[in-house]
Amino acid sequence: xxxxxxxxxCEAKSLIAHFRLKNCSxxxxxxxxxxxxxxxxxxxxxxxxxxxxxxxxxTHAFLQTSKQDIWLNVxxxxxxxxxxxxxxxxxxxxxxxSQQSWYPQILYSPPCQSMExxxxxxxxxxxxxxIFSDAVFEMEAAGFYATACRFATSELIHxxxxxxxxxxxxxxxxxxxxxxxxxxxxxxxxxxxxxxxRQLAKDMDSPNExxxxxxxxxxxxxxxxxxxxxxxxxxxxxxxxxxxxxxxKVLDGSLQGKDVxxxxxxxxxxxxxxx
Amino acid sequence: MIKTIYIEKQVxxxxxxxxxxxxxxxxxxxxxxxxxxxxxxxxxxxxxQKKQPALILAKKHKGFxxxxxxxxxxxxxxxxxxxxxxxxxxxxxxxxxQGMYRxxxxxxxxxxxxxxxxxxxxxxxxxxxxxxxxGYDCDSLALEPxxxxxxxxxxxxxxxxxxxxxxxxxxxxxxxLLNTEPFENCVLAWSFTPAEIAAVLExxxxxxxxxxxxxxxxxxxxxxxxxxxxxxxxxxxxxxQYRKLFxxxxxxxxxxxxxxxxxxxxxxxxxxxxxxxxxxxxxxxFASPLEEANGMFSYKAQIQSEMLNFCREEILNYIPxxxxxxxxxxx
Numbered sequence: 001x002x003x004x005x006x007x008x009x010c011e012a013k014s015l016i017a018h019f020r021l022k023n024c025s026x027x028x029x030x031x032x033x034x035x036x037x038x039x040x041x042x043x044x045x046x047x048x049x050x051x052x053x054x055x056x057x058x059t060h061a062f063l064q065t066s067k068q069d070i071w072l073n074v075x076x077x078x079x080x081x082x083x084x085x086x087x088x089x090x091x092x093x094x095x096x097x098s099q100q101s102w103y104p105q106i107l108y109s110p111p112c113q114s115m116e117x118x119x120x121x122x123x124x125x126x127x128x129x130x131i132f133s134d135a136v137f138e139m140e141a142a143g144f145y146a147t148a149c150r151f152a153t154s155e156l157i158h159x160x161x162x163x164x165x166x167x168x169x170x171x172x173x174x175x176x177x178x179x180x181x182x183x184x185x186x187x188x189x190x191x192x193x194x195x196x197x198r199q200l201a202k203d204m205d206s207p208n209e210x211x212x213x214x215x216x217x218x219x220x221x222x223x224x225x226x227x228x229x230x231x232x233x234x235x236x237x238x239x240x241x242x243x244x245x246x247x248x249k250v251l252d253g254s255l256q257g258k259d260v261x262x263x264x265x266x267x268x269x270x271x272x273x274x275x
Numbered sequence: 276m277i278k279t280i281y282i283e284k285q286v287x288x289x290x291x292x293x294x295x296x297x298x299x300x301x302x303x304x305x306x307x308x309x310x311x312x313x314x315x316x317x318x319x320x321x322x323x324q325k326k327q328p329a330l331i332l333a334k335k336h337k338g339f340x341x342x343x344x345x346x347x348x349x350x351x352x353x354x355x356x357x358x359x360x361x362x363x364x365x366x367x368x369x370x371x372x373q374g375m376y377r378x379x380x381x382x383x384x385x386x387x388x389x390x391x392x393x394x395x396x397x398x399x400x401x402x403x404x405x406x407x408x409x410g411y412d413c414d415s416l417a418l419e420p421x422x423x424x425x426x427x428x429x430x431x432x433x434x435x436x437x438x439x440x441x442x443x444x445x446x447x448x449x450x451x452l453l454n455t456e457p458f459e460n461c462v463l464a465w466s467f468t469p470a471e472i473a474a475v476l477e478x479x480x481x482x483x484x485x486x487x488x489x490x491x492x493x494x495x496x497x498x499x500x501x502x503x504x505x506x507x508x509x510x511x512x513x514x515x516q517y518r519k520l521f522x523x524x525x526x527x528x529x530x531x532x533x534x535x536x537x538x539x540x541x542x543x544x545x546x547x548x549x550x551x552x553x554x555x556x557x558x559x560x561f562a563s564p565l566e567e568a569n570g571m572f573s574y575k576a577q578i579q580s581e582m583l584n585f586c587r588e589e590i591l592n593y594i595p596x597x598x599x600x601x602x603x604x605x606x
Contacts, residue, residue, distance in 0.1 A: 155320055
């Protein structure tokens with residue numbers, strides 16, 4: 001599943017329309033939208049890192065997200081001289097107040113350039129920082145990223161910013177319709193990014209939590225909790241070595257759970273291993 | 276292909292750092308305080324990072340030279356290992372590094388001079404024969420064009436004849452070695468599993484045949500060679516597979532230049548094994564007849580013993596016993 005976190009309704013508007021997301025009326029803490037196939041969600045966090053962190057945690061709890069999910073913070077940002085409408089992805093996020101840094105892992109060819117992103121507590125007006133002179137300025141990335149890393153693997157968590165203001169066009173000239181149009185123009189890049197991340201997520205390790213024949217076997221025999229885990233491990237091994245055979249065929253007699261495991265293991269140990 | 280390089284600010288002006296960055300002008304170069312900000316943090320996937328590892332240039336502060344596990348010995352009483360890098364270009368399914376680290380990025384410690392000082396201290400403090408092993412936490416040669424590890428460390432050891440350097444590798448990056456005069460106290464040790472097994476388990480490595488060609492070339496130059504059949508991997512056809520491997524490798528070795536042959540069992544600490552099994556649930560290696568004993572996973576005792584005995588007998592058909600070091604378990 002993909003989770004988008006936006007600070008403002010105007011940032012979210014084009015994404016909601018593009019992915020055909022529907023308002024989830026059960027969500028009362030943050031406005032939350034979900035696609036019909038439940039594969040994409042979007043949460044509107046409000047401005048600032050605390051709101052971004054809270055909205056990310058809320059999304060995780062509300063949707064029971066998994067470690068393999070993709071998380072994107074999408075929003076506007078300022079930079080001293082990047083052109084309005086330029087899209088960047090963060091390769092380093094710095095929290096201005098604490099100077100703590102995070103390093104999103106870009107393991108694919110990004111559809112836009114990557115840059116340092118400086119998360120500020122207040123809107124920046126002069127686009128300069130004594131240490132991070134070429135950073136992109138915004139207010140949510142640090143809160144979002146640090147929180148999302150608790151729920152998913154960092155390779156699938158990214159921050160995408162669209163330049164909305166610079167020294168020539170300062171932030172006080174930004175309007176909600178202008179922001180909505182900026183996002184609308186860059187949906188293709190966001191689509192490309194999501195496609196790359198989906199491809200990457202396919203390679204996440206996903207142990208088979210319910211191997212073939214597991215449900216049938218636990219219905220028929222009694223297992224303790226530990227024995228159930230051992231049975232899963234045993235059946236996964238069976239699946240690798242003996243994929244076309246039914247392990248239940250090797251079970252005979254009136255058995256306890258541990259006998260079932262022993263009989264399957266004994267059979268597995270006699271099977272040839274070829275390379 | 277390296278696309279991202281992280282650089283610790285404290286080594287940003289190190290000559291080795293500058294040289295490496297100049298070699299990769301098109302990479303994204305990102306500065307950090309300490310490599311631990313990127314490497315081995317929680318919420319990372321070794322498997323995903325292995326698809327596109329970054330290079331991290333860092334400074335090592337302590338633990339330059341560490342005592343080697345007892346079973347690592349190839350004849351000396353004092354044994355140490357040192358690692359100028361963490362992680363490997365290759366992707367061998369049995370490798371303990373995948374279980375040990377959460378990150379697959381390559382960390383290169385550029386302060387070779389500090390390693391060399393510690394090596395010299397160890398050598399000067401003993402009057403015994405002393406061995407140093409490289410290639411424990413990385414492949415020693417695989418990134419040689421970038422790291423210039425050999426260019427720096429071979430002259431260090433050339434000066435100390437009582438200190439033997441073992442360079443462990445699967446690589447065919449031998450240009451530096453071919454351009455360097457060999458010396459007695461340096462052993463170039465290649466790891467092997469049979470070709471059928473290597474094709475399935477040793478991803479991104481040079482083939483067994485290419486490794487053998489590298490050995491032949493280096494022998495012609497006069498370098499001393501080690502053969503490391505480590506880890507031994509069980510298959511139902513292991514006898515024919517290993518018999519062929521021993522014939523292919525041991526027959527081409529010049530007895531004068533063959534320093535040693537070792538065997539190593541496949542064994543992994545329980546925690547590492549579980550991580551690997553979770554990472555690669557469909558991997559045949561982890562579905563093999565393994566058992567846990569004293570916190571280690573290895574082949575069932577009978578299989579292990581049969582394999583070791585078989586391999587020992589086969590190997591001793593080719594080499595004298597004093598060059599053979601069986602049961603050489605690294606972990």
